[in-house]
Amino acid sequence: MDERMLSEILEGYKDGSLDLGSALARLEDYPEADLGFARLDTQRAFRVGFPEVVYCAGKSDGHLRAILERLLSLGGPLLATRAGREQFESVRDLSPELSYDPGSRTITARRPAPPPAGSPYIAVVAAGTSDYAVAEEAAVTARMFGRAVETVYDVGVAGIHRLFRRLDLIRGASVVVAVAGMEGALPSVLAGLVSVPTIAVPTSVGYGASFGGLAALLAMLNSCASGVSVVNIDNGYGAGYQASLIAGQASRATG
Amino acid sequence: MDERMLSEILEGYKDGSLDLGSALARLEDYPEADLGFARLDTQRAFRVGFPEVVYCAGKSDGHLRAILERLLSLGGPLLATRAGREQFESVRDLSPELSYDPGSRTITARRPAPPPAGSPYIAVVAAGTSDYAVAEEAAVTARMFGRAVETVYDVGVAGIHRLFRRLDLIRGASVVVAVAGMEGALPSVLAGLVSVPTIAVPTSVGYGASFGGLAALLAMLNSCASGVSVVNIDNGYGAGYQASLIAGQASRATG
Amino acid sequence: MDERMLSEILEGYKDGSLDLGSALARLEDYPEADLGFARLDTQRAFRVGFPEVVYCAGKSDGHLRAILERLLSLGGPLLATRAGREQFESVRDLSPELSYDPGSRTITARRPAPPPAGSPYIAVVAAGTSDYAVAEEAAVTARMFGRAVETVYDVGVAGIHRLFRRLDLIRGASVVVAVAGMEGALPSVLAGLVSVPTIAVPTSVGYGASFGGLAALLAMLNSCASGVSVVNIDNGYGAGYQASLIAGQASRATG
Amino acid sequence: MDERMLSEILEGYKDGSLDLGSALARLEDYPEADLGFARLDTQRAFRVGFPEVVYCAGKSDGHLRAILERLLSLGGPLLATRAGREQFESVRDLSPELSYDPGSRTITARRPAPPPAGSPYIAVVAAGTSDYAVAEEAAVTARMFGRAVETVYDVGVAGIHRLFRRLDLIRGASVVVAVAGMEGALPSVLAGLVSVPTIAVPTSVGYGASFGGLAALLAMLNSCASGVSVVNIDNGYGAGYQASLIAGQASRATG
Amino acid sequence: MDERMLSEILEGYKDGSLDLGSALARLEDYPEADLGFARLDTQRAFRVGFPEVVYCAGKSDGHLRAILERLLSLGGPLLATRAGREQFESVRDLSPELSYDPGSRTITARRPAPPPAGSPYIAVVAAGTSDYAVAEEAAVTARMFGRAVETVYDVGVAGIHRLFRRLDLIRGASVVVAVAGMEGALPSVLAGLVSVPTIAVPTSVGYGASFGGLAALLAMLNSCASGVSVVNIDNGYGAGYQASLIAGQASRATG
Amino acid sequence: MDERMLSEILEGYKDGSLDLGSALARLEDYPEADLGFARLDTQRAFRVGFPEVVYCAGKSDGHLRAILERLLSLGGPLLATRAGREQFESVRDLSPELSYDPGSRTITARRPAPPPAGSPYIAVVAAGTSDYAVAEEAAVTARMFGRAVETVYDVGVAGIHRLFRRLDLIRGASVVVAVAGMEGALPSVLAGLVSVPTIAVPTSVGYGASFGGLAALLAMLNSCASGVSVVNIDNGYGAGYQASLIAGQASRATG
Amino acid sequence: MDERMLSEILEGYKDGSLDLGSALARLEDYPEADLGFARLDTQRAFRVGFPEVVYCAGKSDGHLRAILERLLSLGGPLLATRAGREQFESVRDLSPELSYDPGSRTITARRPAPPPAGSPYIAVVAAGTSDYAVAEEAAVTARMFGRAVETVYDVGVAGIHRLFRRLDLIRGASVVVAVAGMEGALPSVLAGLVSVPTIAVPTSVGYGASFGGLAALLAMLNSCASGVSVVNIDNGYGAGYQASLIAGQASRATG
Amino acid sequence: MDERMLSEILEGYKDGSLDLGSALARLEDYPEADLGFARLDTQRAFRVGFPEVVYCAGKSDGHLRAILERLLSLGGPLLATRAGREQFESVRDLSPELSYDPGSRTITARRPAPPPAGSPYIAVVAAGTSDYAVAEEAAVTARMFGRAVETVYDVGVAGIHRLFRRLDLIRGASVVVAVAGMEGALPSVLAGLVSVPTIAVPTSVGYGASFGGLAALLAMLNSCASGVSVVNIDNGYGAGYQASLIAGQASRATG
Numbered sequence A, B, C, D, E, F, G, H: 001m002d003e004r005m006l007s008e009i010l011e012g013y014k015d016g017s018l019d020l021g022s023a024l025a026r027l028e029d030y031p032e033a034d035l036g037f038a039r040l041d042t043q044r045a046f047r048v049g050f051p052e053v054v055y056c057a058g059k060s061d062g063h064l065r066a067i068l069e070r071l072l073s074l075g076g077p078l079l080a081t082r083a084g085r086e087q088f089e090s091v092r093d094l095s096p097e098l099s100y101d102p103g104s105r106t107i108t109a110r111r112p113a114p115p116p117a118g119s120p121y122i123a124v125v126a127a128g129t130s131d132y133a134v135a136e137e138a139a140v141t142a143r144m145f146g147r148a149v150e151t152v153y154d155v156g157v158a159g160i161h162r163l164f165r166r167l168d169l170i171r172g173a174s175v176v177v178a179v180a181g182m183e184g185a186l187p188s189v190l191a192g193l194v195s196v197p198t199i200a201v202p203t204s205v206g207y208g209a210s211f212g213g214l215a216a217l218l219a220m221l222n223s224c225a226s227g228v229s230v231v232n233i234d235n236g237y238g239a240g241y242q243a244s245l246i247a248g249q250a251s252r253a254t255g
Helices: A003-014 A020-027 A044-048 A061-074 A085-094 A129-144 A157-164 A167-171 A186-191 A208-221 A236-254 B003-014 B020-027 B044-048 B061-074 B085-094 B129-144 B157-164 B167-171 B186-191 B208-221 B236-254 C003-014 C020-027 C044-048 C061-074 C085-094 C129-144 C157-165 C167-171 C186-191 C208-221 C236-254 D003-014 D020-027 D044-048 D061-074 D085-094 D129-144 D157-165 D167-171 D186-191 D208-221 D236-254 E003-014 E020-027 E044-048 E061-074 E085-094 E129-144 E157-165 E167-171 E186-191 E208-221 E236-254 F003-014 F020-027 F044-048 F061-074 F085-094 F129-144 F157-165 F167-171 F186-191 F208-221 F236-254 G003-014 G020-027 G044-048 G061-074 G085-094 G129-144 G157-164 G167-171 G186-191 G208-221 G236-254 H003-014 H020-027 H044-048 H061-074 H085-094 H129-144 H157-165 H167-171 H186-191 H208-221 H236-254
Strands: A078-081 A099-101 A106-109 A121-126 A148-152 A175-180 A198-202 A228-230 B032-034 B039-041 B078-081 B099-101 B106-109 B121-126 B148-152 B175-180 B198-202 B228-230 C032-034 C039-041 C078-081 C099-101 C106-109 C121-126 C148-152 C175-180 C198-202 C228-230 D032-034 D039-041 D078-081 D099-101 D106-109 D121-126 D148-152 D175-180 D198-202 D228-230 E032-034 E039-041 E078-081 E099-101 E106-109 E121-126 E148-152 E175-180 E198-202 E228-230 F078-081 F099-101 F106-109 F121-126 F148-152 F175-180 F198-202 F228-230 G032-034 G039-041 G078-081 G099-101 G106-109 G121-126 G148-152 G175-180 G198-202 G228-230 H032-034 H039-041 H078-081 H099-101 H106-109 H121-126 H148-152 H175-180 H198-202 H228-230
Touching (some): A003 A020, A061 A085, A078 A129, A085 A106, A106 A129, A121 A186, A129 A148, A129 A175, A148 A167, A157 A186, A157 F186, A157 G039, A175 A186, A175 A236, A186 F157, A198 A236, A208 F208, A208 G208, A228 B228, A228 B236, A236 B236, B003 B020, B061 B085, B078 B129, B085 B099, B085 B106, B106 B129, B121 B129, B121 B167, B121 B186, B129 B198, B129 B236, B148 B167, B175 B186, B175 B236, B186 B198, B186 B228, C003 C020, C039 E157, C078 C129, C085 C099, C085 C106, C106 C129, C121 C129, C121 C167, C121 C186, C121 C236, C129 C175, C129 C198, C129 C236, C148 C167, C157 C167, C175 C186, C186 C198, C186 C208, C186 C228, C198 C208, C208 C228, C228 D228, C236 D228, D061 D078, D061 D085, D085 D099, D085 D106, D106 D129, D121 D129, D121 D236, D129 D148, D129 D198, D129 D236, D157 D167, D157 E186, D175 D186, D175 D236, D186 D198, D186 D208, D186 E157, D198 D208, D198 D236, D208 H208, E003 E020, E039 E061, E061 E078, E061 E085, E078 E129, E085 E099, E121 E129, E121 E236, E129 E148, E129 E175, E129 E236, E157 E167, E157 E186, E175 E186, E186 E198, E186 E208, E198 E208, E198 E236, E208 E228, E208 G208, E236 H228, F003 F020, F061 F078, F061 F085, F106 F129, F121 F129, F121 F167, F121 F186, F121 F236, F129 F148, F129 F175, F129 F198, F129 F236, F157 F167, F157 F186, F175 F236, F186 F198, F186 F208, F186 F228, F198 F236, F208 F228, F208 H208, F228 G228, F228 G236, G003 G020, G039 G061, G061 G078, G078 G129, G085 G099, G106 G129, G121 G167, G121 G186, G121 G236, G129 G175, G129 G198, G129 G236, G157 G186, G157 H186, G175 G186, G175 G236, G186 G198, G186 G208, G198 G208, G208 G228, H039 H061, H061 H078, H078 H129, H085 H099, H121 H167, H148 H167, H157 H167, H157 H186, H186 H198, H186 H208, H186 H228, H198 H208, H198 H236
Parallel strands (some): A121 A148, A121 A175, B121 B175, B175 B198, C121 C175, D121 D148, D121 D175, D175 D198, D198 D228, E121 E175, E175 E198, E198 E228, F121 F148, F121 F175, F175 F198, G121 G148, G121 G175, G175 G198, H121 H148, H175 H198
Antiparallel strands (some): A099 A106, B078 B106, C078 C106, D032 D039, G032 G039, G099 G106
């Protein structure tokens, strides 16, 4: 529940459109909905601005269904990440609002309207075609949080001319998400070319001495360029979230 | 050189106050000053907004002196990090503007005027007294880039009531820098309590299985809280820089 | 066999209710039952107070069946951990006393009666819903050893208010088991809030740089809070056992 | 400050032996003494039963002196660990109560009276002569917290007959601290022989593939014996603290 | 081919029982049989005393069949390790001499006659029931190389009395193979009790911080007992081979 | 000794200018000079084209002196790497031919004449000023082996325009040595821009999660660009040697 | 597209055999073909001499098909690595030119004619039969780039006489690719025996402490022999590419 | 004390040459001499055949002196390893029998007479000159235990012809100790050439990715040759001890 939803309940009770029982019923799950196996933080939208996001990997169909059902009842946008198609199939009857995006492996509902043209935007830049899923997870996350996003994919440093051809688009962003596996060099190159924060996302793309993304992670942490901070391996969601927080400040600046 | 300095030269030449030889002399080191052993990126202030920062660790006195001398001649604020007192003694005669801060181990000159009261600020929060030097490096960096900074130190999670007593100050910031060694839990707790980006800095404080800060680094990368991104171990400068980029956007918003 | 069982045999022989052959037959497996592929330590209950516990992972159905059969014949409570449902199905005909708990993945028999209300208890606290299985393994283990247990789940540090709402229950315990994956910060926060020992259990919950629970393990070993000791990754059994040993002393104190 | 000290102040004010100004002055540092560079948690004795302990390694003489001075003024036992002799020399003039123990590298003051003969005790057992300093840190810590301690040193598993000669003493303890470097096998052997909790302390004793104590740490975490939990490498203090918490429960039981 | 087989060919040609063509045909694969994808070292029995041993894991059925066929044609004992039952099924028609042992996962043929009673023997000692397969691989290997072997299983250090009950058998051996996973402490304890070489074999038995046997491997390399050397994780074959070389010298001594 | 030197001795003996004793004396150290503590491979120049190179780090003054003395007596160019100035001072009286270069930390004698202008050359490219010593070691090595070398320093990827300004020089080389610490991205960028082999040298420049050059090493091994192979951390000598072997083939091509 | 193909288009338009529309159509994908999910670098053949190579692992059938279709339309040799047979089956209808080699797991088309007899060649040397696939990937890559290749397999250092029997063939090469898993010693031995560059390829062959090829990788990076550089674990393609670049220079030399 | 010494005491008392008091005084330290900080295992010579060996690194002068004094009084050979010259100077007045060997860093007394010519011997083989100290520690250890030793140094695999020139000497040994740093390939090559056990000793010689000997350790554990077992990094003593145990059996064989 966010501020608007809580206000509605209070106003409804004050003006009589909502009787006490109904108001209490709607507040029952606030600030925490106890599902037995989980406690949903329903105060979160009020406290940090975004509702709770569901990480689907490893969740049983039963648990996932119970959580999504409750979140749908609370209103507001819904985002579930690392979702397999089978998981989506097991919950899709909950609401016609639910949709599945195989590229980013996300289940979403009530996607906010995109911001008006000319709004500040986040640039999500990815090094290789194999980084696509992680980059898309970042992009979908940011869009679910109401941000504008531009994507620039397959511009790894081994063919750096490809990056330069799209540099104007990247330089126009208010924050850059740079996604790369293997040697993870893209954020270092990008951060030297832009004057906004770069959020680096190492991916587990690679083999042998990439050690599941460790090589890219270490490279990004040791970037010789200033203005780079790093999230966990394959954590597109975390990068999209952090970029949305940063872009939010830019949005207020231009609003 | 930043935009203002380049404009001055061009205008001076146009209005005759600067003859061609003088104008060229002043542009000689633009966009790159070649010292033989190093190439100073004098276009950087123009390109990314801040001048080049000097990392002193491991530099010989001769190299350090040559670099600082050239940067002083270019004008603008000067920041040198990881500087020992002996290094400062070997260069202090270059200019009376140079000063040394042992707490942050920085050499600075021409520190910008602080922003007006009520400006957006960065909160630099540190877990233990041993994290002081890294936190101060972040704070000094941000102040050199013109940001307002509030510091909250020694509020580690083992005595979490100490953190809560200062929570209002932290919540008022436009970005949080969270510095911690050992188990590195501070950023996770903080990010759950604020609605702005948290830049986490692991420190090498600890012993045994801290493995020089690796434990704190891994903890921060695996934060269960959203809104955390991470810089290298002990990289107070990098966090201060990233926070300054983010706060800059908030500053524009309120300006 | 524990002290009571051995006494019964000796008394039975002394008072004539047991002839020599029967007494020897019952003592045949004492202090060690040799199954060829394994030696059951039947003196263990006598020596350390608890009978041997069976670790099922990797055991063939034949081996598991032979071990459980012998342990059932020895009397006393029976606990088998890391058991898959198929493993249970392959042994369930051995005795109607056997039951399976999918949440903790345990097979048990002859669960001791719970201690009287008001007895000292162990608090098993878990950070996330994904830590459920490990936490339940700890809880079941402690209950099989005759301890009272209270569980508090899904109270990770990213939403620390959830933890505080249940703090009184946790503070009332005589020992705390703190279960967490990802950044593993829960034990540090808890140990600063209670005055009893905290047994920390890292879990393999996480991805990327969690390296299978290594991040949480290192965080717990480096806890800035005093009063934390740590068991192996996912070792709910070990934590439940250690907590039971500690709580046993508290039980004697209040008995 | 502990409960007794706070009561004294309150009673003194109530019965007039302390005027308001004096009472407030004595309460000024409660619950937190702000030294600028550090915040001393003066409520800690009240909250968890022991006053704050000072970790000296890496602290400047000035900081160490300021902290000890304040702690001495607060009353109660004082323990400072990982202290070099030079550090002690720089503070010894603060009070004649301070003394230095080179074996454990501790500075102490106001050591509590030992508990009466026959009290429950902690057994501190060490594998090799090189583990002496860590074991002594555990023993001194426990004694400072009012526990009885028996030490058994140089009983490593390569000459296991030496351990067996002292087994009765170890078995009589209410908790065992087992200290070992190199292969770290002592806790596994001990825990199979006793029926009380074993706190294992890996030490950095060794070379080559001991990797600074990592080998011993991993061995202890993987102990095949139940009833073992582990603290950080060389963390004698942490083991002594945890053992004191556990022994405290046993003390109540026999009190 | 060993010395005896080569002599037979030469003698056969000399005495006319073998014509030149037949002699050459039998020598065709000496000292190397080229199978295209592999070169069999047929001189090995002559050079180091044992024929080449086949490591089956990862080999295709076709390759395995071709290699075993050639080795069978060369005569002498045959040993293939890490063989799945399906691999055995795919080659069993090659010769009625081939047999499969699921415990050690070996395929063998022409097992040498056991040495006479009273011969020096190798003691293969294993800590847990899960170490069975690796220990049996060592035992089968040694028997294939003509050594006598005694096995003592499930005598881990957590119940050290079990080990002591079998100590006389172990002490009578001319070399000890000590197999253990988890904390890998068995070789340290054993080597302190015997006066012959101990070959330590870490196994991948364990979970969490055992890191696939790394914990046991490090423990064994750091053994505080003298007289221990170590082979790769799960390398029962290597230990059996090394023990056979050592025992061979003892055999000559008593022969 | 190389082919020319051996021929001289043989011819001298044949034409009588050298008597048998003198010829044998000169051949005494061929193909191996036994210094007791070391065996110099005097056949090496004949076998692989370059004489033996001395690695000074960790060598006592006595050993170093003995080795250099013998190598000087054998004739041909002399290269000693990782030499401290004190080591040079302890041997400089051996010959006026010896000289010391502090930048590359090398001792050399009889440096070959540089190849004629227009010869194929090796480009040694370094990312930062701190990589200077390693890059110079590569350059000196190559020059000692008779190659032409061009150096391009301080062109790291965070300011990629600096690299592009010198790209023509780099593209003209017949092999590129790319030296970088921190995130180690330079070789990936370079290899995408040139059509000759790139030899990548990670350096230990960095701190925290650079882990002594491990981050750069992993990045280079995982390069997304083709045409990169890697040598050990800080191994400027190895890169210079490998580049010399490669450039030698190009030299023959254009000769 | 390479120089020849671009020239054909330009000439065709100049001489009228190609009208403007057709010329533009053929140039449409130059210098980059945008497939949406990927950008093919069609200028690459012109820039570095070889067309882009496709890494099949992890690619969906749809993506792989689209990429191969476009590359086939561009002309020139085609190489796709790490391809499963199923992947080949899903694209084989694209062109009768496509063929699949299960040994090297490559899909190829338009393999260049082999160079004339007596041309310089690359020696691909492998230690064990299990290294076959990686070695063949290197060999196929080099042949696709027009190089002559000789292979020498199963010559690991444990039977070093097998290597010496083929030494003349290896010494005749202009560059050596040395492939080995387990202890990775082959490149060190080889590089001491030849006077040309050795490209070392560690493989993931092994178990236990080979850690997926890490042991071999470290061994190769630490080679005591000069003239060794290393590629990623199992990166046969990378070694074949690097060797082709080097051999290309030798080819020019002899051409 | 060994069997002979104990027998002397008993016989002396029996035949009256020793009175009861003297006999008891001489037995006072048997089977354990308690020095307070250490317990000397005086039964060890009786139990395993060799007296206790002293590891000097990290021992204070006082402790070392006390231990050596007691061991000298017990009679029999004395060996102290990892001893600095200063340590020797601090104890040399204890007995004129003590001598110091800087090459192996050992203090010894009462070195046993060498075995008669033609006795079985141990071959200690080292790869590089930097491995000298570790190899000598192995050789001195074996000689102190009464074994004959032949040393072959500086025969690393990069110049494998040097090894072959001394192969007959190595092949004649009854056990081989193979010492190597860097890539650690020597044991693999050796074990393929001999038919006796090879004890491999990795050394910390190297830099960069040798990680303090880890590279050599892993290589040796992964040896593709059979008959190799491994001791800790730099553990020359351990290898010498293990080799002495093995050679002892060979000695009995030929005795």
